Amino acid sequence: MSQREFLPAAGRDVFLPLYDPIVSLLGFDSARRELVSGANIEPSNHVLDIGCGTGTLVVKLKRQYGAAHVVGLDPDPKVLRRAHLKAARAAVSVQLDQGVADELPYKQDSFDRVFSSFMFHHLNQQERENMLREVLRVLKPGGSFHCVDFVVDDASHGFFDRLFRSHAHIRDNSDERIRHLMSHTGFRNPVKVRERNMLFGLLRTAYYQAGAGSE
Numbered sequence: 001m002s003q004r005e006f007l008p009a010a011g012r013d014v015f016l017p018l019y020d021p022i023v024s025l026l027g028f029d030s031a032r033r034e035l036v037s038g039a040n041i042e043p044s045n046h047v048l049d050i051g052c053g054t055g056t057l058v059v060k061l062k063r064q065y066g067a068a069h070v071v072g073l074d075p076d077p078k079v080l081r082r083a084h085l086k087a088a089r090a091a092v093s094v095q096l097d098q099g100v101a102d103e104l105p106y107k108q109d110s111f112d113r114v115f116s117s118f119m120f121h122h123l124n125q126q127e128r129e130n131m132l133r134e135v136l137r138v139l140k141p142g143g144s145f146h147c148v149d150f151v152v153d154d155a156s157h158g159f160f161d162r163l164f165r166s167h168a169h170i171r172d173n174s175d176e177r178i179r180h181l182m183s184h185t186g187f188r189n190p191v192k193v194r195e196r197n198m199l200f201g202l203l204r205t206a207y208y209q210a211g212a213g214s215e
Contacts, residue, residue, distance in 0.1 A: 028117070028118060029056060031117065031118075031148050031196065031205055032056065032057050032060070032148070033060070034148070034194070034196070034207065035115060035117055035146055035147075035148045035207060036057070036060070036061065036064070036115070036146075038146065038193055038194075038207065038209065039113050039115070039144065039146050039209075041061070041064075041065050041068060041112075042068075042112070043065060043066075043067040043068060044067060044068070045065070045068045045069075045111075045112035045113055046068070046069045046071070046110060046111045046112050046113075046140075047061055047065070047068050047069065047070050047071065047111060047112065047113045047114075047115070048071045048072075048073065048110075048111045048113070048114045048115065048138065049061070049071070049073070049114075049115045049116075049117075050073050050101050050104075050114065050115065050116045050119065050131070050135070051073070051074055051116060051117070051119030052074045052079075052080075052083060052096070053074060053076075053079050053083070054079050054082040054083050054086060055072055055080075055083025055084070055086045055087055055094070055096065056086070057072070057115065057117060058070050058071070058072035058083065058087070058094045058096070059083075059086055059087055059090045059092055059094065062087075062092040062093070062094050063090065063092060066092075069095070070094045070095070071094070071095040071096075071097065071106075071111075072094060072095070072096045072097070073096075073097050073098075073099050073101070073104070073105075074096075074098065074099075075098060075099065076098075077098055080096050080098055084096055101116075101119070101123065101127070101131040101134070102127050102130035102131040102134055103130075103134065104134040104135070104137070104138050106138045107138070108137050108138065109138070109139070109140045109141070110138045110139075111138050111139055111140065111143060112139075112140055112142075112143045112144075113143060113144055113146065114135050114139055114143070114144075114145045114146070115146050116131075116135075116145070116146070116147040116148075117147070117149070118148065118150070119149070120147060120149040120173065120178075121149055121172075121173045125172060128172075128181060129181060129184070129185055132145075132181060132182060132185040132187070133185050133186070136185060136186050136187060139212035140213075141212060141213035142211070142212070142213060143212045143213075144209055144210065144211050144212065145182075145187065145208075145209065145210050145211075145212070146207070146208070146209045147178075148205055148206070148207045148208075149173060149178075149206065150203055150204065150205055151173050151174060151175055151178070151195075151204055151205065151206045152173055152174055152204070178190075178192075178206075179191070179192065179208070182208070182210045187210035187211065187212065188210065188211040188212065188213065189210060189211055190208060190209075190210035191208065191209060191210070192206050192207065192208050193207045193208065193209055194206070194207045195207070
């Protein structure tokens with residue numbers, strides 16, 4: 001894997017022990033359950049979670065779809081160690097790889113479903129485009145990409161919204177831009193399937209799915 005800078009899952013390594021309880025409190029686990037529920041995973045599917053962090057989603061996927069081949073990818077070796085421990089405690093067998101979203105270390109047509117949850121806004125415009133092209137490359141014909149992330153409107157709505165926009169590349173995470181980029185990179189029928197509010201309505205999240213090739 002090429003050496004690349006990345007943002008640790010908890011922002012700073014010192015906060016990593018608090019990562020799981022914080023994201024659960026903020027509603028991330030519930031959002032990921034919704035993401036999976038709309039993916040129509042079949043028992044024989046090969047499934048990839050990009051930016052898997054401490055492995056919450058990959059463990060859930062393997063528990064729910066025991067016959068599926070489940071893979072998690074993250075650039076951070078520290079969170080991957082936690083993911084390995086989490087999988088061992090859950091007594092599930094998953095594949096955990098170190099790598100980056102825009103240089104996926106997998107062959108073409110490897111996966112039936114690819115997931116991304118709350119990591120897209122950490123990428124700049126070129127990295128997003130490269131990531132989507134890589135996702136399309138590793139998806140099998142008829143496979144699908146499923147993404148949930150924070151979204152913002154083009155107009156600002158007060159102090160909190162302006163503060164949130166300053167984080168990473170969130171200001172580029174509008175519904176229109178995300179769907180346009182999916183279409184631009186070659187996905188079939190990219191759609192926003194639902195929205196939900198988090199943090200008492202202070203943050204808005206959107207769920208997207210798009211197809212690869214013909215059914």
